[in-house]
Amino acid sequence: MNEFEKYYEMSEKTGWRVNDLNWDKIDKQNISDFDKQIILATSVIEHGVPHYTETWTKVRGIEKEWELWQFVTLWAGEEHRHSFALKKLADILDIQGNEKYYDKAEKGEYYYDQISKSHFSDLQKESCVSDCYSSIGGMLTYTAIQELVTAKFYQTAIKKTKSKFVTELLSYISKDEFKHHAFYAQAIKRYYEKSDNKEQYLEDVYNASVHFNMPHMIYDKKFDFFEEEVILTKMDQLEIKLRMGKVLAFNKSIVKKLLTNKSYSDVSDKVALAS
Ligand SMILES: [Fe+2]
Ligand SMILES: [Fe+2]
Numbered sequence: 653m654n655e656f657e658k659y660y661e662m663s664e665k666t667g668w669r670v671n672d673l674n675w676d677k678i679d680k681q682n683i684s685d686f687d688k689q690i691i692l693a694t695s696v697i698e699h700g701v702p703h704y705t706e707t708w709t710k711v712r713g714i715e716k717e718w719e720l721w722q723f724v725t726l727w728a729g730e731e732h733r734h735s736f737a738l739k740k741l742a743d744i745l746d747i748q749g750n751e752k753y754y755d756k757a758e759k760g761e762y763y764y765d766q767i768s769k770s771h772f773s774d775l776q777k778e779s780c781v782s783d784c785y786s787s788i789g790g791m792l793t794y795t796a797i798q799e800l801v802t803a804k805f806y807q808t809a810i811k812k813t814k815s816k817f818v819t820e821l822l823s824y825i826s827k828d829e830f831k832h833h834a835f836y837a838q839a840i841k842r843y844y845e846k847s848d849n850k851e852q853y854l855e856d857v858y859n860a861s862v863h864f865n866m867p868h869m870i871y872d873k874k875f876d877f878f879e880e881e882v883i884l885t886k887m888d889q890l891e892i893k894l895r896m897g898k899v900l901a902f903n904k905s906i907v908k909k910l911l912t913n914k915s916y917s918d919v920s921d922k923v924a925l926a927s
Contacts, residue, residue, distance in 0.1 A: 698739075794860050
């Protein structure tokens with residue numbers, strides 16, 4: 653079985669469906685205003701799934717890496733489940749965005765519309781000046797970091813809420829995000845070994861780490877929730893860096909180069925959330 657097939661089988665065993673949650677019994681009385689802003693903000697960012705898929709279509713040679721291409725399409729489906737469930741909850745709770753975080757205090761539809769109209773995939777590619785996000789090594793690195801930060805974010809949100817329903821939903825989602833991180837992270841070394849230009853591959857991995865920005869920072873319209881609210885603790889940020897250090901440990905020189913790079917040390921300032 654190849655890595656995609658192993659993932660698929662694991663996902664079939666551990667995965668969830670939207671209807672596994674009891675939507676008729678949402679403990680609304682336990683959902684705080686802050687929880688609501690978390691639900692809306694994550695729902696808005698997860699709404700951009702077609703953009704996130706498009707970022708992969710712009711990766712050179714992806715069509716030749718069938719196993720990875722298969723994974724990316726499955727991953728997109730799992731992200732749609734997050735998007736659908738969060739939006740459904742935001743709609744049921746009739747959440748209005750706090751003006752502290754958005755250009756206007758509006759209901760979800762207004763922000764979803766901004767997301768869908770964005771040219772995210774172009775903006776994402778432009779965010780790495782060396783075009784590292786058009787390479788397999790660069791995109792794997794981007795997604796490995798982004799999924800890890802997102803998983804940690806959902807875990808922290810779970811600790812903050814008193815709602816059983818929100819806990820259950822965010823637990824399903826955060827487990828998925830860890831699974832996504834694990835697949836992308838392990839793929840970095842696998843595709844390094846397959847690469848016929850290892851020096852360039854490492855350069856792309858390095859640049860992808862240094863230029864990393866979470867999706868909410870890439871959108872042309874600002875979705876400031878993740879900037880205004882410090883959700884991840886210093887310990888979480890340290891854990892993210894240590895985990896990524898372990899992922900890249902197959903090549904000592906890249907870890908060393910990253911540790912001495914000031915902008916990578918500051919990665920913790922850029923990792924507030926999403927997808
Ligand atoms: Fe994910
Ligand atoms: Fe997600």
